Amino acid sequence: MIPVYMINGFLESGKTEFISFTLSQPYFKTSGNTLLIVCEEGENSYDDKLLKKTKTIMEIIEDKESFTPEKLSWLERKHKAQRVIIEFNGMWNPKEIELPSSWEMEQQITIINGATFPMYYTNMKSLVAEQVRGSELIIFNRCDGIEDLASYKRNVKAVNAKAEVVFEGKDGEINQMFEEDLPYDLKSDELVLDNEGYGIWYIDSMDNMDRYIGKTVVFDAMAMKPKNFPDGVFVPGRMALTCCADDMAFIGYACKYEGADELKPQQWIRVKAVVKKEYFKDYKGEGPVLYAQSVTPTEKPKDDVITFGQQQ
Numbered sequence: 001m002i003p004v005y006m007i008n009g010f011l012e013s014g015k016t017e018f019i020s021f022t023l024s025q026p027y028f029k030t031s032g033n034t035l036l037i038v039c040e041e042g043e044n045s046y047d048d049k050l051l052k053k054t055k056t057i058m059e060i061i062e063d064k065e066s067f068t069p070e071k072l073s074w075l076e077r078k079h080k081a082q083r084v085i086i087e088f089n090g091m092w093n094p095k096e097i098e099l100p101s102s103w104e105m106e107q108q109i110t111i112i113n114g115a116t117f118p119m120y121y122t123n124m125k126s127l128v129a130e131q132v133r134g135s136e137l138i139i140f141n142r143c144d145g146i147e148d149l150a151s152y153k154r155n156v157k158a159v160n161a162k163a164e165v166v167f168e169g170k171d172g173e174i175n176q177m178f179e180e181d182l183p184y185d186l187k188s189d190e191l192v193l194d195n196e197g198y199g200i201w202y203i204d205s206m207d208n209m210d211r212y213i214g215k216t217v218v219f220d221a222m223a224m225k226p227k228n229f230p231d232g233v234f235v236p237g238r239m240a241l242t243c244c245a246d247d248m249a250f251i252g253y254a255c256k257y258e259g260a261d262e263l264k265p266q267q268w269i270r271v272k273a274v275v276k277k278e279y280f281k282d283y284k285g286e287g288p289v290l291y292a293q294s295v296t297p298t299e300k301p302k303d304d305v306i307t308f309g310q311q312q
Contacts, residue, residue: 002102002103003104005086007111008110009090013141019085020047024050024054037084039062039092069101107136107137112138112140138166140166142168157203189215192218195306205253205288222238223269233257236271237252251306253290256292257292268300
């Protein structure tokens with residue numbers, strides 16, 4: 001199988017700079033040829049010396065109709081490529097492309113210009129979501145002077161919760177805890193979560209689980225009991241609109257409760273539970289597990305669907 005590295009992002013997001021930097025790193029060296037397929041040309045270009053030094057052959061395919069498995073296989077054979085890097089066109093939908101059967105996606109990375117992200121997210125939300133959805137790593141660059149990076153992270157995490165999100169400025173990676181952006185006080189032992197609070201708590205718990213271990217959370221939720229769950233365990237959660245009307249998802253964590261098997265599917269309840277960190281089979285590792293102190297029936301809230309959107 002030929003390993004493929006796909007780099008997503010809109011024009012002028014910094015894809016060329018990222019690929020050039022990666023090619024120059026010792027850890028990315030290979031003994032064979034690398035085929036670099038460029039699907040759109042921006043202001044920056046590749047250094048011919050770097051390409052020659054790294055045994056990288058660049059081919060340009062700017063016409064979507066020419067981006068076919070047959071054409072890609074022919075280029076692979078022509079250059080005897082051992083691996084492939086694709087600088088993908090940001091205006092193409094990744095779902096609509098097909099790679100040769102002998103190619104295997106090794107890694108997908110999305111590069112985002114922090115300065116233009118609000119514009120693209122507002123006007124091309126579905127396309128942004130498709131870029132982000134299959135990516136293992138999402139890099140926001142040019143983030144100097146942007147105050148609300150926390151909302152950027154929440155927006156992409158709502159679509160792809162497992163992706164690693166990195167922020168970069170002119171001086172390198174920007175490390176922020178974003179605690180000041182949380183709609184609740186982490187110093188409190190009990191967190192009462194409204195709609196916004198629940199969505200943020202759910203996503204933040206994935207990346208900063210230690211913040212919540214031992215704390216009590218209180219929230220309204222629907223009861224769900226997956227068939228494969230053990231007795232005494234259910235999922236209290238909410239439906240969330242992560243991108244567009246066709247992109248709804250149920251979000252919640254496993255909750256241990258003696259009366260779990262008596263709850264009706266989709267029954268609205270108010271949960272008060274302590275957050276613990278432990279192994280859970282469906283997580284395929286450790287994660288937040290709730291221990292219910294109380295579960296009481298409640299009314300369906302007026303706004304029963306959580307919307308992950310940019311915070312103003």
